[in-house]
Amino acid sequence: MEQRLGYPLPKTYIDFMKKHNGGVPKQTIYPLESEDWDDAHIQILGLFSIGKRKANARCGSLGRTFWLTEYNYPNILIVIADTPSAGHDLLFLDYRQLDSEGEPAVVHVDQEGDFEVTFIASNFAQFVAGLVEEENFFAQFE
Template identity: 50%
Template sequence: MQRMFEGFDFTNFWEDSEYALKEYVSEMPSDELIASVEQELGYKLPASYIWLMKQHNGGIPVNTCFPTDQTTSWADDHVAITGIFGIGREKAYSLCGEFGSQFMIEEWEYPAIGVAICDCPSAGHDMIFLDYRECGPDGEPKVVHVDQEWDYKITPLSDSFEKFIRGLVNEEDFELED
């Protein structure tokens, strides 16, 4: 079996601000919690996502942008995230938290294509989802950007959660082009 995130340096990955710790970061998830969250959401979470959440359960990464080859409501060439939802229920921005995946689907009418895993700086007007439409609820989901402002347009980002995390870049990479 392939090792998760082999060769990837997480040393300066997380921005552990007071806000991040209060709103996003949960205690390390137990196997029982992971199973109950998966049951509640109706989807098996990717092994790479579970692995990362067992290292640091949710939070705000230092690198918050993901390059795209399609224009979105955020930018011509990238999307931005505010944070990554942890596995849990206690934090507002966790998978089953107050502003978690089901909230986005039920209250904001996002398409029920999978699991919302990252919020974006638009305060709910776009989100990053694990997209299970092709693989089914037990498969390896793709990562997509869903744009409420553009009639819930779905923009593919990555074939896997691990590739999504590896592809995050710093916002400064885009500031020069503005």
């Protein structure tokens, strides 16, 4: 599969997928530095799995090739999570930005914002560790 994707998947991502292989986590909010609640987080609907049988799997019908051809996302990224925007912004592993262990950064790419790339986390493990539950996050803005 990594040959088909064009990039090696990070060990932390593979280990996580061996346990969960995609789906919707309890924690779906990744807080960002901002005073405005709308800009202070990224919300995910779920994490994409490894494989090709599920539609949203890395090599499935709604996997990497779909996002590159249908939405014209850059070919330097591997999509890992979707957002409530129905494909107009997604989270990716960005192989242009590697951490000290050689793992790609997690970035947000906004298709409607001319594919603007926003750094989210240094690697997949940091991203997953930073996720919080929705009600806990939004309670701070009440």
